[in-house]
Amino acid sequence: MNSGKIIEKKYRERKPDKPVKKKRDRKSYSLSIGPIHPALKEPVRFDLKIEGEKVVNVDFELSQVHRGIEWAGTRRNPVQIIYLAERICGICNICHSACFCIAVENIAGIGVPARAHYIRTIYGELERMHSHILWAGVAAHELGFDSVMYYTWKVREKVMDVMEALAGNRITKGIMMIGGVRRDIKEKQVPMLKEALEYYKKGFGKLGDIFLKDPVIKSRTVDTGILSKQDGLALCAVGPTARASGIKKDVRQDAAYAAYSDLDVKAITPKNLLGEVKGDVFDRIVVRLLEVKQSVEIIEECLKQMPKGKIVYEEKIPKLLAELRSVEGDGIGRIEAPRGEVIHYVKLVGEESPFCWKVRAPTYNNLLPWGPMLMGEQVADVPIIAASTDPCMSCTNRAVVTDGNNEEVLDNEAMRRLSVEKTNALKRRVGR
Amino acid sequence: MSLKDLNRSLWVFHVNSGSCNGCDIEIVATLTPRYDIERFGMKLVGTPRHADVLLVTGPVTRDMEKKLRRVFDQTPDPKVVMVIGNCGSTGGVFYESYNLVGPVDRIIPVDVYVAGCPPRPEAIIEGVVKVWAKLEKRGEKK
Numbered sequence: 001m002n003s004g005k006i007i008e009k010k011y012r013e014r015k016p017d018k019p020v021k022k023k024r025d026r027k028s029y030s031l032s033i034g035p036i037h038p039a040l041k042e043p044v045r046f047d048l049k050i051e052g053e054k055v056v057n058v059d060f061e062l063s064q065v066h067r068g069i070e071w072a073g074t075r076r077n078p079v080q081i082i083y084l085a086e087r088i089c090g091i092c093n094i095c096h097s098a099c100f101c102i103a104v105e106n107i108a109g110i111g112v113p114a115r116a117h118y119i120r121t122i123y124g125e126l127e128r129m130h131s132h133i134l135w136a137g138v139a140a141h142e143l144g145f146d147s148v149m150y151y152t153w154k155v156r157e158k159v160m161d162v163m164e165a166l167a168g169n170r171i172t173k174g175i176m177m178i179g180g181v182r183r184d185i186k187e188k189q190v191p192m193l194k195e196a197l198e199y200y201k202k203g204f205g206k207l208g209d210i211f212l213k214d215p216v217i218k219s220r221t222v223d224t225g226i227l228s229k230q231d232g233l234a235l236c237a238v239g240p241t242a243r244a245s246g247i248k249k250d251v252r253q254d255a256a257y258a259a260y261s262d263l264d265v266k267a268i269t270p271k272n273l274l275g276e277v278k279g280d281v282f283d284r285i286v287v288r289l290l291e292v293k294q295s296v297e298i299i300e301e302c303l304k305q306m307p308k309g310k311i312v313y314e315e316k317i318p319k320l321l322a323e324l325r326s327v328e329g330d331g332i333g334r335i336e337a338p339r340g341e342v343i344h345y346v347k348l349v350g351e352e353s354p355f356c357w358k359v360r361a362p363t364y365n366n367l368l369p370w371g372p373m374l375m376g377e378q379v380a381d382v383p384i385i386a387a388s389t390d391p392c393m394s395c396t397n398r399a400v401v402t403d404g405n406n407e408e409v410l411d412n413e414a415m416r417r418l419s420v421e422k423t424n425a426l427k428r429r430v431g432r
Numbered sequence: 433m434s435l436k437d438l439n440r441s442l443w444v445f446h447v448n449s450g451s452c453n454g455c456d457i458e459i460v461a462t463l464t465p466r467y468d469i470e471r472f473g474m475k476l477v478g479t480p481r482h483a484d485v486l487l488v489t490g491p492v493t494r495d496m497e498k499k500l501r502r503v504f505d506q507t508p509d510p511k512v513v514m515v516i517g518n519c520g521s522t523g524g525v526f527y528e529s530y531n532l533v534g535p536v537d538r539i540i541p542v543d544v545y546v547a548g549c550p551p552r553p554e555a556i557i558e559g560v561v562k563v564w565a566k567l568e569k570r571g572e573k574k
Binding site: 035036041042043063064065066067068069071072075083084087088089090091093134137149150151153154157160170171172392 | 447448449450451452453454455456457458460461464465466490491493495496499503519524525526528529530531532549550552
C-alpha cells in the first residue's frame with residue numbers, strides 16, 4: 001500500500017472533533033481575506049483580527065493548491081518525475097526540476113559534465129531574473145502603481161524571449177535531465193543572450209529609479225512589515241526575505257552546486273546599497289533588484305568560463321532508467337530558488353519509481369515570518385507585506401490533508417499522530 | 433468577424449483552482465504591453481459580479497470545488513467559462529491525484545478550452561476571440 005492511501009484511509013476513519021465555540025470579543029473584529037480575492041494571485045486564506053485599522057493577530061490557512069504531487073511521484077519513474085517537478089510551480093520550474101535531478105544524481109553517483117553545470121547555472125539565473133522582475137511588477141500592483149507593473153512586465157518579456165529561444169518554451173522548459181541538460185547553448189545563440197544582458201544592464205537604472213527613488217513607494221514601504229534579524233533566524237526565513245533582514249544565507253554561497261563553486265557569489269543584503277539593515281518591505285525590494293544585477297553578472301561570467309564538451313551523462317533514457325532501477329539509497333538536492341532554498345529528498349529502493357519524494361519549498365519557511373511582519377500594521381498594508389516575501393502557494397501546498405466529505409483541516413496533534421503512524425507504516429514496508 | 437465587431441469591453445475574472453502559476457503568469461503576460469489585449473477593453477476585474485468571462489486555471493482541488501461553483505453562480509448571465517491549460521481541461525500531469533475533483537467541466541459548464549502547459553499568450557488570445565463569438569450569440573438569444 002502506498003503512503004498516500006495510508007493517509008487517506010486513516011483520515012477517513014478519524015471521527016470529527018467537536019466544534020469549539022469561540023468567545024465573542026467585542027473590541028476586535030475578524031477580517032477574512034481569500035481564498036479568492038483580487039489582491040491575491042493564488043488561493044490562500046487570511047484570517048486577520050483587527051482593532052480599528054490595526055492588525056492585532058494573524059492566521060492563515062493553506063491547502064487550496066494541494067495536488068498530491070509527491071504521492072503521484074511515487075507512481076512514476078524518475079525521468080517522468082522531472083516533468084511533474086516542473087509543474088510544482090510554473091515560476092520556479094527550473095529549480096524544482098534541477099533540485100530533483102541533483103538528489104537523484106547524489107544517490108546514483110552520476111557525474112554531471114562540466115558544461116551541463118554551466119548551462120544549469122545560466123538557466124537558474126535567467127529564471128531568477130524573470131521571477132524577481134515579475135515580483136517587482138506584482139509589488140507595484142499591490143501598491144497601486146499599475147503603470148509600473150506594466151512597465152516591469154514589458155521589461156520581463158526580454159528574458160522570456162531568451163528562454164524561449166534557448167529552451168523552446170516560455171514557462172515550463174523541460175530542459176533538465178538526470179545527469180545533465182537536454183539542450184546545449186549553441187555558439188550562435190550567445191550574441192542574443194549577451195544582447196539581452198546589455199538590455200537589462202541599461203534597464204536596471206530605470207527600474208532602480210522607479211523603485212528606490214519614488215517618494216510614494218518609499219513612504220509606503222520604509223518601516224513597513226519589519227522582520228528583525230532575530231525573528232528571521234528563529235522562524236527560519238530563507239532567500240531574499242532572510243537576506244533583507246541581514247541574514248547572510250544563500251545556498252549558492254554556503255553549499256555551492258552546479259557551477260557556483262567556480263563563481264564568486266556572495267549573499268546580498270541591503271547593507272550593500274543602503275549601509276544599514278532594517279528588514280522592512282523596502283529592504284526586500286532593494287535585495288531583489290540587486291539580485292537581478294547579480295544574476296546578469298553571473299551569466300556573463302558563465303559565458304566566459306563555459307567549457308566545451310558533453311552536456312548529459314547518458315543520452316539514452318532507457319539505459320539511464322535501467323541504471324537507476326539498480327540503485328538503492330537516499331539523497332538530498334539543495335538549490336537557491338528565486339524565493340529561497342529548495343530541498344528535495346528522494347529515496348530509491350531499486351524499483352521503477354522512487355519509494356519516497358519529499359519537497360520543501362522556500363515559501364513554507366517564509367510563511368511564518370508573516371506573523372511578526374503583519375502584527376501591528378494597518379489593514380491597507382497587508383497586501384504589500386504579504387507579497388513582499390514573494391509567496392508561492394503552488395510550491396507550498398503539500399502539507400495538509402483534507403477529507404472528501406468534510407471541509408475541515410487537520411490540526412497539529414492529528415497531523416503529528418498521522419506522521420508517526422505513517423513513519424511506522426513506512427518502516428514496516430522497508431522491513432526495519 | 434472583424435475588429436469592428438469588438439465594440440464592447442469584455443471583463444474577465446480569474447479563478448485559480450489549484451494551478452501551478454504557469455498559466456496565471458501567461459494570462460497576465462497576455463494583458464501586459466507585449467501582447468496587450470487590454471487595448472480591446474478587456475481587463476481583469478476584482479469580483480465575479482462584474483465579469484462577463486470566467487477564466488479558470490488549475491485542475492480543481494477538493495478545497496476549491498465549492499468556491500469555484502460559488503464564483504460561477506455569482507457571475508451574471510450571459511457568461512462564458514474559459515479553461516486555460518491542460519490540467520483544467522483534462523487533469524494534465526496531475527490526472528491521478530487523490531485530491532482532485534476536476535477537470536473543470538465536471539464542476540461547471542465550460543465553453544472554451546485553451547490547450548497547452550502553459551498555453552502561449554497567442555493561444556489565449558485565440559481563445560478570447562472564440563469566447564467573444566460565443567458571448568455575442570448568447571446575448572442575441574436573450
